[in-house]
Amino acid sequence: MNDESKTPKVKMAGKGVEVFYGAKQAINGIDLEVYERQVTALIGPSGCGKSTYLRCLNRMNDTIDICKVKGLLTLDGEDIYDPNIDVVELRARVGMVFQKPNPFPKSIYENITYGPRIHGLAKSKADLDVIVEKSLRGAGLWEEVKDRLLEPGTGLSGGQQQRLCIARAIAVQPEVILMDEPCSALDPIATAIVEELIGELREQYTIVIVTHSMQQAARVSQRTAMFHLGDLVEVDDTETIFTNPSEKRTQDYITGRFG
Amino acid sequence: MIKQHTVSAFEDEMQFLTHKIAEMGGHAEKMIGQSVKALTTGDVDLARAVIKDDMRLDEGQREIDDKAVLLIAQRQPMANDLREVFANIRISSDLERIGDMAKGIAKRVSSVSEYSHGVKFARGIEHLSELASAQLKEVLDCYGTRSVDEVNNIIERDEEIDAMYTSLFRELLTYMMEDPRNITTCTHLLFCAKNIERIGDHATNIAEATYYMVKGQKLDAARPNEDKTHKVSLD
Numbered sequence: 001m002n003d004e005s006k007t008p009k010v011k012m013a014g015k016g017v018e019v020f021y022g023a024k025q026a027i028n029g030i031d032l033e034v035y036e037r038q039v040t041a042l043i044g045p046s047g048c049g050k051s052t053y054l055r056c057l058n059r060m061n062d063t064i065d066i067c068k069v070k071g072l073l074t075l076d077g078e079d080i081y082d083p084n085i086d087v088v089e090l091r092a093r094v095g096m097v098f099q100k101p102n103p104f105p106k107s108i109y110e111n112i113t114y115g116p117r118i119h120g121l122a123k124s125k126a127d128l129d130v131i132v133e134k135s136l137r138g139a140g141l142w143e144e145v146k147d148r149l150l151e152p153g154t155g156l157s158g159g160q161q162q163r164l165c166i167a168r169a170i171a172v173q174p175e176v177i178l179m180d181e182p183c184s185a186l187d188p189i190a191t192a193i194v195e196e197l198i199g200e201l202r203e204q205y206t207i208v209i210v211t212h213s214m215q216q217a218a219r220v221s222q223r224t225a226m227f228h229l230g231d232l233v234e235v236d237d238t239e240t241i242f243t244n245p246s247e248k249r250t251q252d253y254i255t256g257r258f259g
Numbered sequence: 260m261i262k263q264h265t266v267s268a269f270e271d272e273m274q275f276l277t278h279k280i281a282e283m284g285g286h287a288e289k290m291i292g293q294s295v296k297a298l299t300t301g302d303v304d305l306a307r308a309v310i311k312d313d314m315r316l317d318e319g320q321r322e323i324d325d326k327a328v329l330l331i332a333q334r335q336p337m338a339n340d341l342r343e344v345f346a347n348i349r350i351s352s353d354l355e356r357i358g359d360m361a362k363g364i365a366k367r368v369s370s371v372s373e374y375s376h377g378v379k380f381a382r383g384i385e386h387l388s389e390l391a392s393a394q395l396k397e398v399l400d401c402y403g404t405r406s407v408d409e410v411n412n413i414i415e416r417d418e419e420i421d422a423m424y425t426s427l428f429r430e431l432l433t434y435m436m437e438d439p440r441n442i443t444t445c446t447h448l449l450f451c452a453k454n455i456e457r458i459g460d461h462a463t464n465i466a467e468a469t470y471y472m473v474k475g476q477k478l479d480a481a482r483p484n485e486d487k488t489h490k491v492s493l494d
Binding site for chain 1: 261262263264265266269334335336337338339340341342475476
């Protein structure tokens with residue numbers, strides 16, 4: 001049933017990943033591969049470890065003092081927890097979009113150019129202009145904001161703000177985009193626009209998305225990983241997960257029978 | 260054992276569909292039995308009752324369609340629930356068709372019973388209908404108990420029905436050749452026999468839908484060849 005003629009390449013992989021918050025273990029040794037140019041959805045009830053796992057993929061957990069990550073996590077086969085890795089560069093390669101849109105309290109233009117500037121991706125104003133237009137077009141926002149680029153990003157609607165955050169993430173030319181419930185604060189129309197966008201972004205980027213909406217996972221992803229109590233219950237083609245999952249815990253969760 | 264849904268109304272709606280299918284199934288079985296009984300005894304009143312009864316299956320199907328569509332819109336069922344709703348829609352449509360087949364038999368009772376040999380000729384149909392009824396009953400038991408281990412065996416027995424239908428076809432042709440006055444009655448009976456053979460096919464459909472509902476996979480066993488009477492000739 002897979003429409004990909006060739007086996008997709010593994011973009012990011014976890015092997016025996018364990019995460020601790022102080023003494024409490026949040027993830028109990030997970031192996032999970034994320035394929036290139038696919039959308040992988042992480043699902044599971046609150047507290048199952050899916051967001052924690054997502055945050056391991058660009059070392060966002062480093063910002064939490066008591067958080068310890070064990071095991072191996074790789075990007076293109078390279079250990080991302082290697083002491084020689086430049087974390088800032090890693091986060092440029094593995095961008096992130098959060099649950100609540102969080103544009104900088106600056107202009108739309110500056111929201112986009114901030115990343116490319118600090119990463120030295122642009123030499124001139126002309127370069128930046130190109131990046132701004134390309135990123136906003138990529139996020140499906142250009143037509144709506146092209147005449148007010150100098151207005152504050154915070155003045156946009158929620159859905160536009162979220163797309164601005166996606167534009168900001170793709171401005172630094174990442175390879176992977178992590179999305180942590182990117183639509184949970186959006187109305188259905190804005191959600192549909194972002195979902196449509198995810199489908200387009202997938203042609204260029206590898207996407208990992210955490211979502212509480214089963215329907216969203218079913219709509220946007222090609223693979224789905226089910227988490228529960230820090231374990232990876234199963235990972236399979238999205239089609240299989242939502243029509244005929246192998247594990248009872250997955251079935252109970254996606255059909256609304258949990259607990 | 261499958262856990263209950265967190266939302267109890269969802270649970271109730273799924274239960275409603277299951278109960279409605281069971282009810283329609285029981286009703287379809289009853290209609291087959293009564294229509295064939297009316298045919299073999301020439302009971303025109305019973306036949307009329309069967310014809311009227313078919314409405315209940317039509318209503319049942321409509322009700323399942325409405326409730327299933329509403330349930331899909333409100334609950335967005337997934338996995339086994341999704342398969343179950345899908346199977347229920349298909350099964351109710353097969354049961355409704357089975358009702359039509361039984362009604363078709365009942366409608367011919369008055370024409371067949373007018374002719375003195377009619378009831379005698381109808382004997383063979385009685386046995387055919389017993390096979391089809393038994394098949395339907397077993398299939399509905401599989402649905403009711405959600406156990407599909409026997410499904411393949413049940414489907415294979417559809418071949419028996421087909422074989423008996425073919426021999427009945429020959430028998431009725433023979434009566435027609437013996438005496439042209441038999442032609443009207445035997446033609447009616449041929450349609451009755453064909454209806455029963457079709458009931459067997461619908462039972463097979465239900466078995467396949469049930470299998471998919473329970474297992475999440477298509478039943479891949481080759482379906483027995485259906486009606487072979489297109490090859491029967493007069494020589």
